[in-house]
Amino acid sequence: MPDEGESCEELLNLLHQRLVATGEWTVLLGQLRNMLEEDGWDVRLREHAEKEAKAQEPLNLASLVAKLDPYAQSTLPESVRAAISEKLREFLDRNLEDA
Template sequence: MATRAAQNAAANDELVSALHERLVQTGEWDRVLEALRRGLEESGWDASLREKAFEQAKAQTRPISLLDLVETLETEAHTSIPPAVRSEVTSMLRDFISRNVEDA
């Protein structure tokens, strides 16, 4: 018998999957991604991260794999997303959820 926590996790996973499917079907996913891309590009985030990746790769004394480089930069990439961009994307997703999820 599954525990209550496992049941809740499974229900949550189903909800997330259904929301993602609806995001894709309605075209909202593309709009969210475009807003994210545009915001990151306009803020210079992408150029800054690219520069850090080049610096990190050049500083290595041995060949570095792409996976190692991604792992090295992943946390910084997530934490350095400009607050305005994060806020815009979060707002878009919250609006979508409020329009597509009924109160339990």
């Protein structure tokens, strides 16, 4: 019996494949990028990244990314998260009907 984590991972991979195959992935990425730019999140993240990079000696990309990931996730605007989640739900609803 496959464990629940593997099953969830498999479902996420299938969802990603379907999003890519239908072109919805590209559409969602564009919408996400626009929402984040309108909010100024991308500028704040870049400024934070520059500050973190200047503080590192020597600069280490893996370490920098490890520091930026939690910051990026915690500062993601809830309105953007909700909007993209809703678009994913709509996509799932449309595609579950087709399955």
